[in-house]
Amino acid sequence: MKYDSQVCKLVSARQLAGDVYDFVLACPELAALAVPGQFAQIKVPGHTLRRPISICGMDKDAGTLRFVFQIRGEGTAELARFTPGQEMEILAPLGNGFPIDREKRTLLVGGGIGVPPLLGVASQLGDKAIAVLGFRSKDAVILEEDFQQAGAKTFVATDDGSYGHHGLVTELCQDQDFDCVMACGPAPMLKAVKALAQQRGAACYVSLEERMACGIGACLGCAVALYREDGTEYFGHVCKDGPVFESHRVVW
DSSP states (O other): OOOOEEEEEEEEEEEEETTEEEEEEEOHHHHHHOOTTOEEEEOOTTOSSOEEEEOOEEETTTTEEEEEEEOOSHHHHHHTTOOTTOEEEEEEEESBOOOOOTTSOEEEEEEGGGSHHHHHHHHHHGGGEEEEEEESSGGGOOSHHHHHHTTOEEEEEETTSSSSEESOHHHHHTTOOOSEEEEESOHHHHHHHHHHHHHHTOEEEEEOOOOOSSSSSSSOTTEEEEEOTTSOEEEEEHHHHOBEEEGGGBOO
């Protein structure tokens, strides 16, 4: 597969909450190819390695890609300082996305910065989506209205009880009726979601987060233990084989 980077113009940039930013880039060719769950490698001036950022949404008619990211180091801090009108070099869309079935009632479970990759799924499923979103506190809540506008039945849980349900997202999931689960967030949350899906006999797909350097499987830095169909283990790579996996394939 040939990987090409493109220079795209930043259409809008805003701060969503604390250290979380919302960017929309004009890139018609890339937007036409993107599916929910994929990601981009964004070049930041002065830094050798690109920054992997999940695609939050794509507007194929407008030719734009949306990225919601959190400052986690010098690179993303520099990225957050970009302003509308500036150009950014990105490599996208990368990885495998979520397998969306518009006939299935789908539970979307997101934790923290794992919430943005699920918005694209909700946008395609509309009222077939149930979004259960978890955050540390009210100040950290993002994209709740976006999920509601997409048509998803939306619930929020916070660790400190300052907004929505006081407790874990999985507690909110117990009362929901669903055929399929898609999740992104911390590993303990994903493991609990997998267990709930197994209990209900529902298919479950998880988006994993690992440190990525190249984003195309060349550097082998984002190795993750997986199961083959025969039950034996091997190492795959989140960037190339994922970031979305069937939950039963992941060695937890």
